Amino acid sequence: MALLRKLGFYLVALFAAVTFNFAIPRLLPGNPVDILLGKLTVAGPVSPGTRQALEVLFGSDTSTPIWQQYIEYLKSIATGDFGVSVTYFPTPVVDVITSALPWTLVLVGLTSLITFIVGVSLGTVAGWKRGTWVDSIIPATTILHALPYFWFALVLVYFLSIQLGWFPLSGGYNVRTSSPGFNGPFILSALYHAVLPALTIVVSSIGGWILGMRNMMVSTLSEDYVVTAEAKGLSPRRVMVMYAARNASLPSFTGFAISLGFIVGGSVVMEQVFSYPGIGNAFLLSVQNNDYALMQALFLIITIAVLFTNLIVDLFYSVLDPRTRAHR
Template sequence: MNFILRKLGFYAVACWAAITLNFAIPRMLPGDPVDILLAKLSQRGGTVTAETRKAYAALLGGDTDDPLLTQYWTYLTNLLKGDLGVSISYFPAKVTDVISASMPWTVVLVGIATLIAAVIGVLLGAVAGWRPGSWLDSLVPATTLLAAVPYFWLSLVLVYVLSRMMGLFPSQGGYDVVLTPGWNADFISSAAYYGFLPALTIVLASLGGWILGMRNMMGSTLSEDYILTARAKGLPSRWILRNYAARNAVLPSVAGFAISLGFVVSGSVVTEQVFSYPGIGSRLLGAVTNNDYALMQGVFLYITLAVLGANLVVDLLYGLIDPRTRARA
């Protein structure tokens, strides 16, 4: 119980620090979101007055001319109410509405791709580490090269080969525009069809890292005394691989997977831009481009909570999987 309370206290402080940075960093950027919105209004022929500026400032969660402490208190108060403000980029939509419309696309795409890459990578890495010098082990350097390839380059190659040349998959979009989004077979199959290339990009780019990490951990685990003892007892190789070597070697991969799931919320900005995918990455890029404080803070907040939650789950799981961590904590 003390172990859990210490972890919860640590992550509560980390959450407060992250929220504070989330408030401060966008305000260090040049430009004023209220002035940007008023400029857009003026371009459309609207009349800009002092009352208009005050109204827009209140609409966006407070005047940026106020002292930082006042803005910070207003931000925390609105945050507790679940009010993340109004987005400039998608005005007059609320930030929560913009994020809720984009988040499922990113979570499904990046989440499934990360899960597939992690499972395949860990399995192949375990086999490669168990049999050093095999043909699979010799392919590990080739797979790690994919991790060094920029996302956008790999995305463009897949689009050119599988979409332009072979015509197997669409190159852009998240679903067939003639369909109405909903939980029906036609829409789900269309979304899966359109999301195949972006998912394949993420899997290929991250697969090598999972394989290499698991292979290296297997190599160090096989030199442990308990593995030598298990072999000396004449236990079957599959039993040793599954219950001794892989079980201990997979612990860092479990931590890496949970942390990767935390970053699933942030999506892949480059991949979504190449494929014009309607995910949170595209929304984040638009928010940064337009100095949209409210949307930036909202997206960063979701990312922060997801990463902290994933790390908390990892720490608690480690305490269950490896009791030694509870003693050291």
């Protein structure tokens, strides 16, 4: 019953998010058809029939009742047909997402996972050895975490790219020497171009995980079950990992679940600074061009990712914290 209640809650949240996803783009000023017509008129005059056809294509036909647009929108979600993108016209939205999503998942996903694991591990050790030299590294990491994300990215670009020339300024790979595909030159080029964006993500966010885990460890070490485990003569490593860190990491797992969901949305600032071809860049362009179809598809993917990861972590809580099973 508890599982069914959780699933019901997430389904209601998904329905509400889908409804807001339909309404918000239509409340924004501007019209995607006007933006596209502005591009088409460069080649010559556009007939009224063309405008009406484009309005129907992009779902902005004012003659169609809003409820009927909503029904068509739900049908498009069920079939996976999100229409044509205004920004990348005439490319379908699905093709835009499938080409940009792997870049974001590989770069932001892997770096976020590595940052979380390293940050929580260092925070565990710093909290366990509080007052020692290990604990003294916390102020340095918090200073890095407080730096503006975009500012740190620009600093890396200036020193490591412009001044030293160690890394490329922008892009996801070298278009002159490699072509996208599972081949050596492309993979090496993509990794080389990903160094600075990955370094930006790791350095800017690892301090938050370390500080949060360290503070939770310090608080947990005073709990009765930890004191009892130490009194039983258990090894310090087992007490640190199985008793202290296991319970102290619960808030970190919650935060990581939320961050995992937003990985799909990418890092808009990072991708803009480095001109990285990911979801964040596509999302910003869709907002600038009132690209309803692309915006709605990206919103939907981000929503599903956030809800799904939170559901998984919510269910995983019963493994990490047996006390939660008593209420199920």
